[in-house]
Amino acid sequence: MPIRTAVPAVALAAALLVPAGFASAQAIAITGGTVHPVSGPPIENATVVIENGRIIAIGTGIAVPAGARRIDARGKWVTPGFINAATSLGLSEGGGPSFSGGYNDASARGADGIAASFAAWRGVNPVNTLIIPARREGVTSVVVAPSGGMIGGTAGLIDLVDATSASAMLRRAPTAMVGNFASPGSGQTGARAELWARWQALFADVRDYAARRAAYEAGATRDLGARRADLEALVPVVRGELPLLLTVNRASDILAALAFAREEGIRLWIEGGAEAWQVATAIAEAGVPVFTGAMSNIPGGFDALGQRQENAAMLRAAGVTVVLVGNGPGDPESFNVRNIRQEAGNAVAYGMAWGDALRAITLAPAEVLGVADRVGSLQVGRDANLVIWSGDPFEFASVAEQVFVQGRTFDTPSRQELLTERYRTLPPDYRGP
């Protein structure tokens, strides 16, 4: 992470208001690096040509277009930009207002634990200071998801471009309805069997609502189990169009969730899945992807007693589509969205093939999220979301030397870099005893 010279405040403010980079019409040719397209085997000494934000050529023996800017990547590794598919990036800094005085827009108030109409990504602050550090370490897209409640709301996929609005960063939304079946059994959540009954009743109500909207509007239906906006938001879920991303951890709960999805005819994705390895075959047979990490092994609750670091690798070996996300320590959803590469490295240390780990933070999430035709791999026609690394991207010593999002690079220094620069040598006013 090269440290930029501190820029004057005025220039910085300007940089925050307009994209610091630009999708240059001038072609860029990245030459000589080892390219990991993910969609195919690594290519040594390859050339990648970017133009107008897209990859227009990739491979060996490719002629560099006349007038192209050349980037010598000999000895470097080139990968797709990483996709962190479980974040709250842009939604919080400094702790919530009641807790500490910052802002936190990740959890809706909802009604009775249901906030299906809450599109969390709309609250993304495009100048949130944690966005640039994530991009600096090779993350080019993130899923911004709500948290809390039985149904937290919908998630959306954004690209980490400099922008003035959340919608200018948006790639796809909604990507999923986010639900929670973790740690049931408290007075707040209800008992397991009660919860499943509640899900069933709710989905029946949504179907009822969808089938008889006019009657609902006329007040001619019985009371339904959610607010109108939430019922509306759940219609694509019960129709099997919008996946339900359900946090569920205990092995038997996972099986119950698979059965529920089958009975309801909905698309299910599993998040967390602490004990998923114990029921990996069933998950694979159901074709359900699992969003999980490789740095958690604490039996942190009675629904996660079997939590282990090999989980992701064992699921992959059983044929499950694994999307590696940070569900462990260290604020992986916000301050350390960037640590997705550490998660991948640990997945390798705990049994996953290196190529599978790379796939699990690039093409696998792109496929699951339905954007693989645009990002997640390096192919002709794909958006130029890619990273030039000094070495193995999972190793701590490696640096993301250049990060392209939609063909652009970005020079705006992060707040963390500005602080580092200020204190690398003490300013005169700060010296003294």
Next chain:
Amino acid sequence: MTRPVCVLIPLFVAACASGGAVERPGSAPAPDAPPGAISRPNADPFPSTYAPPAARPTVIRNVVIHTAAGPRIPSGAILLRDGKVAAIGATVDAPADAVVIDGRGRHVTPGLIDTHSHLGVYSAPGGPALSDGNEATAPVTAHVWAEHSVWPQDPQFPRLVAGGTTTIQVLPGSANLIGGRSVTLKVVPSRSVQGMKFPGAPYGLKMACGENPKRVYASRGPSTRMGNVAGYRAAWIGAERYRRQWDGWLEKRAGDPPARDLNNETLAEVLRGNILVHNHCYRADEMLQMIDIAKEFGYAIRSFHHGVEAYKIADVLAREGISASIWSDWGAFKMESLDGIKANVGLTHAAGARAVVHSDDPSYAQRLNQEAAKSLAAARAAGLAISEDEALRWITINPAWALGVDEQVGSLEVGKHADVVLWSGDPFSVYTRADMVWVDGVVRFDRADPAQRWRTDFELGYVPTAGGDR
């Protein structure tokens, strides 16, 4: 030991003289005083019962040795015998009965040390029943001792040692201005916390600045930072009076002793220099105020914990001899942590202060090597020339110093405890795992031998063993 403990650590003066229980100057009870009859500031009412079981001598050879005491030995050998490092060098003589391990392609470091743990006081699987870390009933609770909350069956302990971490300081939480005594543990199986206590390790005192106390006590006070400072000062004023009364009585031993007070007993021990202060504090300006408070009352701060702004006052920390126990990469989770930067450890180190990479987290504590590696990379990105040998100190000898046990652990030198990790590769690589871990010469983790793995009582029948690998 390489150097006599008694010369460098005054705490152990009496221990060196007697070879027995820790007693400190000016406080020896009268020979005929029955136990507990009077305040004995140096008494040890919950003494360590930890004694490592006998183990065969062990030689690890053909291995890269990172000693944390000097440059690495590119191909060396180390002999562990009677719980101590008995020899180390390019080669060592292996006793006839020694277990000999060929470490080719692998690396050895000292056991890693975490200055900031809540294992046992916030045990897994969690919940109110196991939430024993914050006695949040009054802003000053120096009378509570973390060890009385430690559950030795916390299943997080074996996971820690599997990550190469062998010594931890378990602290009370940060709800209070003064949260209570910490305890330093060896990460070993035992029926009791006494069976885990690091013999002879000094106690610590947990103090906390800033947002946490003022939030917890908002309704009854302190509710502001100035209220926090008034609270610390009031506590030390009372403690100083108590210390004077007791030291005066101990000198003459005439008449009735003053009444015992557990709160002031601990604080007076800080003022006597026998308990080390570990101060949770994020902001630079608050740390500088805490330094002035320490000077006002004549105690020393041993380590600032969390210190996300340590880099802003690294020169002062270096000058004052205060270590900084800090995260590799946490911040912005509350207002006082907004200025967290990844170069914190590196900048603090480069200014000459003792930098410590700490965890405050049961998962991070399993990967202190990875945390140090992230800090090293960030330091280098900031243009600081720091070697891996130096970075290793952040998780070994520097935390050992912060806990007052650097004469016993934290580096691989003849005479020190045989707390050793054999790594599968470069300890700064993400792909590397601990293969074997010894505590006092006893194997406490062996990746190749899952059948012998330490499982807490809690895990039996609850936590599956499938695959035999954690």
